[in-house]
Amino acid sequence: MHEERCDVAVVGLGAMGAATLYQLARAGADVVGIDRFAPPHDQGSSHGDTRITRLAVGEGAAYIPLVRRSHAIWRELEAQSGEALFEQCGVLVMTSSEAPGRHHGADDFTAQTIELARRYGIDHEVLKASEIRARFAQFGPIRDDATGYFEPEGGFVRPERCIAAQLDAARQHGATVVTGVTVSSIESAGGGVRVKTADRTFVANKVVTCAGMWSAGLLGEPFSALLKVCRQKLFWFRLEAPSIFAEVSPTFILSDGPSETDICYGFPPIPGENSMKIASEQYTGLDSIDSLDRTVSQAEVAQMYRDHVLGNFAGVTPELVKASVCTYTVTPDYGFIIDDHPALANVTVVSACSGHGFKHSAGIGEAVAQRCLTGRSDVDLSAFSLNRFR
Ligand SMILES: Cc1cc2nc3c(=O)[nH]c(=O)nc-3n(C[C@H](O)[C@H](O)[C@H](O)COP(=O)(O)OP(=O)(O)OC[C@H]3O[C@@H](n4cnc5c(N)ncnc54)[C@H](O)[C@@H]3O)c2cc1C
Structure with a gap:
């Protein structure tokens, strides 16, 4: 079968995947995003018109830099797209x-x-x-x-509009967006990663999975035991x-x-x-x-x-x-998982973020894109590593 090649493939284009795809494309990567539906959609964890955002994140101090970056990115996206994304009603x-x-x-x-x-x-x-x-x-x-x-400074964001705005911006920066296609397997391929769907195969240097509630089924252990x-x-x-x-x-x-x-x-x-x-x-x-x-x-x-x-x-x-x-x-401690897959080289896993992730999603996309392209991110992601469950 013909193999389609790219720098980075993003699997799942909901809140986390759309943000990651946008930031990768903006940084100049040759990137493909794949989703089983046509985001924004109402089948996962990112629908329902509104999501709360707040800077003092009672879940822990490690989240504060992510939400601060997200607020800034949504304002940039509003200026670019003309869409109202973030309502600062307190x-x-x-x-x-x-x-x-x-x-x-x-x-x-x-x-x-x-x-x-x-x-x-x-x-x-x-x-x-x-x-x-x-x-x-x-x-x-x-x-x-x-x-x-x-x-x-808190308030709410519009999840469907945020996802659509980031996917549109990603396309404008040259990303390929493939919708209505389910990834059936992710496997190592030499120095890269092979992503298979029913009738297409993508080979990427790196893969980021943002598969939301489907993550455990796609990724296996240890995620199936943790999520x-x-x-x-x-x-x-x-x-x-x-x-x-x-x-x-x-x-x-x-x-x-x-x-x-x-x-x-x-x-x-x-x-x-x-x-x-x-x-x-x-x-x-x-x-x-x-x-x-x-x-x-x-x-x-x-x-x-x-x-x-x-x-x-x-x-x-x-x-x-x-x-x-x-x-x-x-997850067992209600925190996020943003880390390498322990068994699949060059695969970064971003979890669905335990019911409080949307406010951080734009910042997560930026940090994950930096980590993927340079090996480090401006925001410290170590609080979200898999090690804490070992
Ligand atoms: C009711 C509710 C209220 C919430 N309220 C808040 C709030 O007020 N504030 C807040 O910050 N957070 C809130 N959250 C949490 C936040 O919405 C989630 O953390 C976030 O939206 C999860 O995004 P995601 O990208 O991980 O998942 P999703 O947006 O569900 O995206 C996963 C994507 O992966 C795709 N996919 C899955 N498997 C495959 C595959 N094999 N091949 C191709 N594509 C695949 C799916 O189609 C989907 O588009 C709430 C969540 C819910 C459910």
């Missing part, structure tokens, strides 16, 4: 619970967020319940002992009219109990849509990704409203506008 991280809330591996997520903001000089305010209510009436029902962290795919549900509930939401409302993360599933997060109404998007988190792994149920049941809608909307929010009706299913691909 983010409010809150605890409204008897005990501190655990989130993404941090024992007291709100306190850790505040601590990191102080340490890294990130502009913020610490708010009492009365101050949160006075500023944002939608949080009226929170507990009197609730605490909040408000970061004006757990968890079904997540997104809900858009209609707002009461007239709305009590302030014209500029923040995105939010609210711990309303001590366990890692006692959490909800959400977004202000998008102009023209009189609804609030809200979600909670689940960490039960699927037996197989083929068993993923992509529909949201009436019982799940009612449970979400009862468990997280009532008691935390005012001005939100139980009427569902729309719902969607998405997946987290989670």
